[in-house]
Amino acid sequence: MTTSHVPAGAHPNDGHAGPRVGLFVTCLVDLFRPTVGFATVALLERAGCRVEVPRHQTCCGQPAYNSGDRKEAAAIARQVIAAFDGYDHVVVPSGSCAGMLRVHYPSLFEDDPDWGPRAQDLAGRTHELTSFLVDVTGVQAVNDQRHDATVTYHDACSGLRELRVKAQPRQLLASVAGLTLLELPDTETCCGFGGTFCVKYPEISDRMVTEKAEMVASTGADTLLAGDLGCLMNLSGKLHRLGKAVSARHVAEVLAGMTDVPPIGAADGGDRR
Amino acid sequence: MKATSHAFVDNAHAALGDGQLRRALGNIETGFQRKRAAAKLGLPEFEALRDQAKAIKDHTLAHLDLYLERFETQVHAAGGQVHWARTTDEARQSVLDICRQAGARSVLKGKSMVSEEMGLNDFLQDNGVRPIETDLGEYIIQLRREPPSHIIAPALHLNKEQIADSFRDAHPQFPAERPLSEPRQLVDEARSVLRDAFLKAEVGITGANFLVAETGSTIIVTNEGNGDLTQTLSRVHIVVASIEKVVPTLEDATTLLRLLSRSATGQEFSAYTTLSTGPRRPDDPDGPEAFHVVILDNGRSALLGTPAQDTLRCIRCGACMNHCPIFAAVGGHPYGWAVPGPIGAALNPGLIGIEEAHHLPHASTFCGRCESVCPMKIPLPKIMRHWREKAFEKDMMGTVPRLALWAWAWAAKRPRLYRWTTGPMMAVLGRLGRRKGRFRSVPLAGGWTRHRDFPAPQGQTFQQAWAAHQRGARRKGQ
Numbered sequence: 001m002t003t004s005h006v007p008a009g010a011h012p013n014d015g016h017a018g019p020r021v022g023l024f025v026t027c028l029v030d031l032f033r034p035t036v037g038f039a040t041v042a043l044l045e046r047a048g049c050r051v052e053v054p055r056h057q058t059c060c061g062q063p064a065y066n067s068g069d070r071k072e073a074a075a076i077a078r079q080v081i082a083a084f085d086g087y088d089h090v091v092v093p094s095g096s097c098a099g100m101l102r103v104h105y106p107s108l109f110e111d112d113p114d115w116g117p118r119a120q121d122l123a124g125r126t127h128e129l130t131s132f133l134v135d136v137t138g139v140q141a142v143n144d145q146r147h148d149a150t151v152t153y154h155d156a157c158s159g160l161r162e163l164r165v166k167a168q169p170r171q172l173l174a175s176v177a178g179l180t181l182l183e184l185p186d187t188e189t190c191c192g193f194g195g196t197f198c199v200k201y202p203e204i205s206d207r208m209v210t211e212k213a214e215m216v217a218s219t220g221a222d223t224l225l226a227g228d229l230g231c232l233m234n235l236s237g238k239l240h241r242l243g244k245a246v247s248a249r250h251v252a253e254v255l256a257g258m259t260d261v262p263p264i265g266a267a268d269g270g271d272r273r
Numbered sequence: 274m275k276a277t278s279h280a281f282v283d284n285a286h287a288a289l290g291d292g293q294l295r296r297a298l299g300n301i302e303t304g305f306q307r308k309r310a311a312a313k314l315g316l317p318e319f320e321a322l323r324d325q326a327k328a329i330k331d332h333t334l335a336h337l338d339l340y341l342e343r344f345e346t347q348v349h350a351a352g353g354q355v356h357w358a359r360t361t362d363e364a365r366q367s368v369l370d371i372c373r374q375a376g377a378r379s380v381l382k383g384k385s386m387v388s389e390e391m392g393l394n395d396f397l398q399d400n401g402v403r404p405i406e407t408d409l410g411e412y413i414i415q416l417r418r419e420p421p422s423h424i425i426a427p428a429l430h431l432n433k434e435q436i437a438d439s440f441r442d443a444h445p446q447f448p449a450e451r452p453l454s455e456p457r458q459l460v461d462e463a464r465s466v467l468r469d470a471f472l473k474a475e476v477g478i479t480g481a482n483f484l485v486a487e488t489g490s491t492i493i494v495t496n497e498g499n500g501d502l503t504q505t506l507s508r509v510h511i512v513v514a515s516i517e518k519v520v521p522t523l524e525d526a527t528t529l530l531r532l533l534s535r536s537a538t539g540q541e542f543s544a545y546t547t548l549s550t551g552p553r554r555p556d557d558p559d560g561p562e563a564f565h566v567v568i569l570d571n572g573r574s575a576l577l578g579t580p581a582q583d584t585l586r587c588i589r590c591g592a593c594m595n596h597c598p599i600f601a602a603v604g605g606h607p608y609g610w611a612v613p614g615p616i617g618a619a620l621n622p623g624l625i626g627i628e629e630a631h632h633l634p635h636a637s638t639f640c641g642r643c644e645s646v647c648p649m650k651i652p653l654p655k656i657m658r659h660w661r662e663k664a665f666e667k668d669m670m671g672t673v674p675r676l677a678l679w680a681w682a683w684a685a686k687r688p689r690l691y692r693w694t695t696g697p698m699m700a701v702l703g704r705l706g707r708r709k710g711r712f713r714s715v716p717l718a719g720g721w722t723r724h725r726d727f728p729a730p731q732g733q734t735f736q737q738a739w740a741a742h743q744r745g746a747r748r749k750g751q
Contacts, residue, residue, distance in 0.1 A: 030734050061685070063681060070665075161644075200635060202721070202724060208602060237725030268707055268710065
């Protein structure tokens with residue numbers, strides 16, 4: 001595909017030729033940071049996709065699934081599977097939630113003759129955002145984007161290990177003018193978020209996020225990027241508490257050029273890096 | 274051993290406040306992670322070996338009765354004896370009986386995690402037989418009356434100053450002012466004490482990394498040579514092992530051995546890999562007069578056919594704990610039983626009960642690094658989730674979290690209602706947080722805000738903003 005040469009902001013498939021993509025927005029993006037949702041839509045449209053947002057979505061069900069409540073997890077999963085029926089692709093601005101749909105829904109309905117095949121079908125169509133752009137649509141670069149910042153990138157665990165998301169965000173970031181990426185040491189270590197883990201075992205989570213936040217600050221980067229809002233809220237909360245001058249943003253915001261809103265956890269009119 | 278896993282939270286709290294422990298755990302990255310990574314890099318077929326190793330163990334577990342009986346037959350053929358033990362009580366009684374028959378007042382011990390599981394040392398001591406640990410790490414923690422904190426590095430939690438202090442207390446026979454600041458000096462002192470014990474040995478107890486059904490051999494992997502001395506200098510050699518240690522053939526054992534040391538210490542092979550097949554034969558220059566293998570079940574056979582069966586593939590390399598961020602934060606002791614770390618979180622609930630061990634599978638972020646380094650490809654997070662489901666079924670969650678989960682799920686299944694309620698909630702939170710962009714405290718979210726700020730939402734939900742955006746687009750289109 002040649003979509004990588006489409007200029008930013010253009011909607012080449014207004015003629016409805018491109019793939020029909022359902023956006024699974026994730027509960028954290030929906031509630032806390034709609035900018036990430038709009039950035040995702042913009043990136044998908046620039047890649048030639050027709051984007052729709054099914055109304056009948058809330059959460060992927062991980063809080064129930066990881067708490068051992070398989071029944072509620074399955075009920076929520078069925079809702080997601082039904083809501084995203086018929087889309088060519090389902091794109092998620094989170095490795096964790098995408099991993100839930102891709103890896104865990106099929107295992108949730110392993111022995112279910114009705115929902116098992118539907119879960120498999122959804123799994124095959126579901127992608128984490130940066131992985132979708134690079135691996136599926138063949139986008140090599142985001143064009144005409146400039147972000148003057150020194151950034152570091154945190155690989156969220158589910159995306160990294162369940163979906164092999166590592167090179168894709170870096171490849172896209174490399175095409176953003178003015179941006180320098182400084183890699184984190186020990187980039188494969190968890191930030192300590194872990195969904196409900198961070199409130200069930202707050203002291204252990206605190207040790208983990210403290211070490212990660214100090215590592216982030218030690219890179220000298222002024223901005224922390226990641227593809228998962230959970231890790232970003234955890235890390236930005238810790239960076240602020242430690243008084244470190246590092247902003248946090250979802251990678252989609254930078255790739256889509258939507259950095260006119262304050263960074264995560266920062267004041268309106270404050271640091272807009 | 275008596276489990277203290279139920280007190281995980283308190284034990285973890287104490288561990289997190291221990292500055293010395295934090296420094297000791299800081300060595301895991303250089304001591305284990307980098308060495309394993311280098312060893313893996315040096316073996317192009319490492320990934321293929323993992324698949325092969327998994328297949329060997331899966332096959333063995335599917336025919337476990339067959340291979341265990343074949344092992345027993347071959348041990349008998351080599352002149353040894355096999356003692357089956359359903360429980361740890363039966364296992365340690367078997368060991369004690371053998372010690373008494375041999376008239377032993379003390380026994381030498383090589384490193385064995387199954388003997389920790391059995392609480393063997395305390396049991397023998399209480400029954401008039403003194404156990405002497407000969408692995409340096411085990412010797413140190415025996416002096417300090419502590420359990421091991423790691424399956425291959427039992428004294429991982431200690432620094433050399435603490436060890437020197439323990440040696441000064443335990444070895445009054447040496448000059449009080451002797452230098453003990455260097456590891457070499459500590460090793461030499463332990464060696465000189467143990468040398469006497471080795472020469473007087475009557476019974477030697479070792480564990481086993483593998484039991485080979487084809488030949489009736491047991492295999493141990495060590496770096497100090499203490500295991501060899503323990504089993505060759507003693508008149509009676511007792512091997513204690515659990516049922517899942519059996520492998521069909523020597524060829525299979527070598528496949529697993531190629532993964533074991535690389536995954537554990539990053540060595541291509543450990544310094545010593547020792548095979549024992551029966552007692553000394555007439556023309557052998559050395560070896561024990563009697564050879565016993567005590568094989569322990571202790572709940573493992575009940576895991577066959579369950580989602581936790583895969584834990585029985587474990588070859589006890591320790592890679593999962595060496596790469597676990599929870600283990601790196603709290604060390605091994607808070608897990609409260611013989612096997613700590615991710616494999617403990619996946620295995621222990623099956624052996625000591627979910628009631629005792631329920632914290633272990635919950636104290637994980639499911640980051641998945643353990644599974645990614647496990648040479649046996651054990652799906653550790655998946656098995657931990659299985660135990661979480663068991664705990665949930667038994668209503669062990671606590672009333673408040675359970676209600677919160679129920680309320681959240683109830684709303685999440687009703688998207689329209691969910692939008693109606695979350696919209697105004699986020700609007701209020703967004704307005705309250707606008708000035709600073711974050712909160713220092715939030716009611717009911719103390720677990721979060723005690724340690725970090727809580728980022729304020731932008732105010733409008735995406736669903737609201739998207740609906741408005743769509744309306745605008747439609748108007749423009751008209």
